Amino acid sequence: MRIAVLSGAGISAESGVPTxxxxxxxxxxxxxxxxxxxxxxxxxxxxxxxxxxxxxxHLVERVQPNDGHxxxxxxxxxxxxxxxxxxxxxxHERAGSTTxxxxxxxxxxxxxxxxxxxxxxPLPDMPEPELEKMPPQCDICGGLIRPGIVWFGEQxxxxxxxxxxxxxATADVLVVVGTSAVVYPAAGLPEVALAQGVIVVEVNxxxxxxxxxxxxxxxxxxxxxxxxxxxxLPELLAN
Ligand code: APR
Numbered sequence: 001m002r003i004a005v006l007s008g009a010g011i012s013a014e015s016g017v018p019t020x021x022x023x024x025x026x027x028x029x030x031x032x033x034x035x036x037x038x039x040x041x042x043x044x045x046x047x048x049x050x051x052x053x054x055x056x057x058h059l060v061e062r063v064q065p066n067d068g069h070x071x072x073x074x075x076x077x078x079x080x081x082x083x084x085x086x087x088x089x090x091x092h093e094r095a096g097s098t099t100x101x102x103x104x105x106x107x108x109x110x111x112x113x114x115x116x117x118x119x120x121x122p123l124p125d126m127p128e129p130e131l132e133k134m135p136p137q138c139d140i141c142g143g144l145i146r147p148g149i150v151w152f153g154e155q156x157x158x159x160x161x162x163x164x165x166x167x168x169a170t171a172d173v174l175v176v177v178g179t180s181a182v183v184y185p186a187a188g189l190p191e192v193a194l195a196q197g198v199i200v201v202e203v204n205x206x207x208x209x210x211x212x213x214x215x216x217x218x219x220x221x222x223x224x225x226x227x228x229x230x231x232x233l234p235e236l237l238a239n
Contacts, residue, residue, distance in 0.1 A: 008180065009087060009178060069094075081099065088102065176210060
């Protein structure tokens with residue numbers, strides 16, 4: 001059986017990874033999320049954008065994958081599993097998933113904004129959130145080092161996107177978990193799958209634009225629903 005998983009912020013929320021919308025520190029609440037995650041924001045305030053992502057990088061290092069991430073990894077013992085994630089954390093990998101495509105980049109990759117060289121650290125520590133910190137400079141050209149995140153105004157990287165379309169279109173089941181299913185192009189993947197006759201299972205405590213068209217919509221949290229999902233799939237596939 002081939003399972004594709006499209007995950008979003010909701011699966012990591014239970015591990016304590018905050019989104020812009022629920023930043024518990026309140027420190028960044030005064031900023032428009034666009035300012036912190038766009039090329040415009042980076043160009044006008046690199047020290048602000050760098051501080052935000054450096055803090056999130058260290059924060060993610062301190063949290064653990066939850067039962068939702070672990071269930072997805074455990075499916076690999078029974079199925080061919082491809083994870084497509086909009087999340088920039090590494091919790092799927094740390095739970096043991098081996099094929100993970102990051103559509104929106106990663107908090108664990110950095111490169112030079114000027115010459116594109118990879119930056120391998122060391123990264124400054126940030127035990128407490130700070131609102132401003134100047135990014136390190138590239139050893140090769142002196143340019144500023146930026147996080148490997150796909151910002152508003154940037155194109156999705158081609159390789160993970162192509163892999164995601166292929167996985168969604170050729171799976172037996174696409175599990176869509178923890179995403180509001182409104183941010184395109186990722187939100188188009190369930191449509192690609194449905195058009196190919198792939199069974200689409202949504203896991204989300206809230207209703208989304210996908211809920212009406214998904215084959216099955218499970219109104220539960222990821223950590224509750226995913227560990228119970230695998231035994232239900234053969235019956236879904238048979239119908
Ligand atoms: N289990 C499953 N789903 C959950 C849980 C949970 N425990 N908690 C919340 N959710 C759901 C919410 O109901 C919501 O529908 O997760 C979804 C999170 O939605 P968003 O915050 O919009 O996250 P996401 O869909 O990943 O956002 C897509 O938008 O902010 C940009 O680039 C960023 O990758 C992100 C993209």
